[in-house]
Amino acid sequence: MAIINRWYQILQIMNNYQSIKQKELADLLEISRQTLSKNIYLLNNELDQIASISTEDGVYTLAVFDINEYEKILAGKLKRESDFNSTTKRMAYILKRLIGQEEIITIDQLSEEMMVSRGTVSNNISTLRKIISDYEVEIIGKTNNGLVIIGEELDIRLIYVNYVMEYFPPELVTDSFKNLLSSYCHKNDIPAHITRLLTSVIEVSILRVRNKQLLKFINPYYENFIKNTEFFEYIHYLIEENFDMSLSATEMDFIVYPLNVFNQGSGIKKVYNMNKTRHLFNQIIENVEQIFSISISKDQFFDIMRYHLTHLTNRLVMQLDMNDLFFEEVAEKYPSSYAIAEETSRTIADVVGRDVPKAEINYLTLYFEMELSGNGVPNKRHIAVICHTGMGTALIIKNQLQKVIGHDVHVTAYSQQEVSDETLDKYFAIFTTIPLRTRNTKVPVIQMNSIVNDSFVKEQWRKIEKNSLISDNKLELVISKISANSNYLDLINQMSEELLEANLVDDNFKDSILERENMKSTIFDPTIGMPHALNFKNRKIVLNFGKYDKDTNDIPKFVFLLAIPNNADEEINNLLLDVYDFIFRISSDSNLIKKLSDVDSEDNLRQIIMED
Secondary structure (H helix, E strand, O other): OOHHHHHHHHHHHHHHHOEEEHHHHHHHHOOOHHHHHHHHHHHHHHOOOOEEEEEEOOEEEEEEOOHHHHHHHHOOHHHHHOOOOOHHHHHHHHHHHHHHOOOOEOHHHHHHHHOOOHHHHHHHHHHHHHHHHHHOOEEEEEOOOEEEEEOOHHHHHHHHHHHHOOOOOOOOOOHHHHHHHHHHHHHOOOOHHHHHHHHHHHHHHHHHHHOOOOOOOOOOOOOOOOOOOHHHHHHHHHHHHHHOOOOOHHHHHHHOHHHHOOOOOOOOOOOOOOHHHHHHHHHHHHHHHHHHOOOOOHHHHHHHHHHHHHHHHHHHHOOOOOOOOOOOHHHHHOHHHHHHHHHHHHHHHHHHOOOOOHHHHHHHHHHHHHHHHOOOOOOOEEEEEEOOOOHHHHHHHHHHHHHHHOOOEEEEEEOHHHOOHHHHOOOOEEEEOOOOOOOOOOOOEEEOOOOOOOOHHHHHHHHHHHHHHHHOOOEEEEEEOOOOOOOHHHHHHHHHHHHHHOOOOOOOHHHHHHHHHHHOOOEOOOOEEOOEEEEOOOOOEEEEEEEOOOOOOOOOOEEEEEEEEOOOOHHHHHHHHHHHHHHHHHHHOHHHHHHHHOOOOHHHHHHHHHHO
16 A cells, blocks of 8 residues: 555544554554554654644554644645655546546556656556446556546546545636635535535536536436525536536536535535435335344434435445544444444445445444434433534434433534534533634533443443343243254254244244245354244244354354244343344354354353353
8 A cells, every 4th residue: 555545544543533542553554563653653754743643652642733734634735745656646647647638548658757667557557447446437458549448427527536636636726716616615614625525526527528528417316405505506607607618407416516425514505305315214124124123213213314314325426435433343332233234235235326335334333223222312411512424423422422421411513613612612511523623612522532432331231231131031042953964944944943842933933934034044144144033922032042063155153043022022122132232243253153162051052142
């Protein structure tokens, strides 16, 4: 990886975490601690007088001294100042030449222009082909003619926005135009990073329109929420007036996408049509309820999730990655909600036609965790949350605070542009995910390293509650001996039959669970299979555990067959979620795998579940 890209990875993580252990940062970057130390030393030289990353007792901490210059660095200043010794700068230049000009270009020309060898250019193009394949765009070499780039116009533009504009400043957008645009955006409380993205999109659109490469189609799941606003009309007028061109409705829908990808405060009144979002949401919930046999309050959850889901689909269409807050800890902290979010991401990908990145799955996890863990107590204590991801994140934070401090909280979300000492002084506490411009307030300011660290006391109390349900026999455990020659369906049939013979499930249970399995496999990974169906006979959760000692691709190592009570009460639903958490944690916990491999009795299994 080019060193400048690693610097930006470090800055992204430090900007979100503020403080992080050296080992954790090295693990996130997948580099050694020695390499990390060298990178931070070099990065600090570049950040001179602007910011600094210091270390004490094995913990790195970010301090920002000049917020304006720091924001310029976050916006790509270091990348733009780099030269062609940087691999990523060379690749950005190759894309710039292929997309930005109409004539075909040769490897020899690129080699001469960047003053590197022909072999270096060829290697860079090979790497580029892999990167842009995610956009379904290709670089084609034509015999005796050179190179061309082919793909959908939308995807070609997005590549230019996401890769080229990071390294090269606008050439068509003049300083006077940028000043007009920035002034108007500032007047409407548009954050600086959105204004910069909007400037880049305008640059790319003008370039392509002048080259007669017109945008005629955008994925139907993209929506322009500001098309009937004064802001939209002014941007339209500003571009056509300054660049002497006429733009179609589709072109304008694309140009303003930076205003349609984040759910955050601004002076623009967005208008939402939730029909597509509701249709997608219904598909998600139907799939989740069918696969996991859980019940979700659809209308209430839709009210909480709809704006996030609407902006999420826009981000997916526009290939905009979310880099915020959570990293790897969400899957470990909330394994069942993460499994539900992963399944949700597959539904979204099928409908929208774009893969869902890991960061988005983390956000979905927290929405499901918020819903499944329960919310909705009246608000009393007033807390301000400052972040750039909107009210959805504020609600997630609110839910976490309720878990940790045990009191009701009223959360108000602000963007960085909206806050002042006077605004914040009335609050009990302030939680922020970004460095504050103002720090003179007397109210406690908590810079969030993570919003998902529950207190030790709450964790222990939760264990007591869960173990009480398990020890009170709300969970019936059975252990099956699995035949070495069984396939997965035979195994489900055998385990269901055992429950039927033990009078633990209704007469139709076996048919129901096999029918569900034929619809969709319940093998979640090579470690766990979780066939499950509703049980109309028993008011307890029945868990039949089987372990398969033979290595095979067809049968997971452990099988947890669940019979879930029909019309389960809240107590049983909470226990079911705890059982899911236990099951989905197994594949990432080698100690738990060893313990389960040695299970020889129901009491032994119950003890392992309670200990976990």
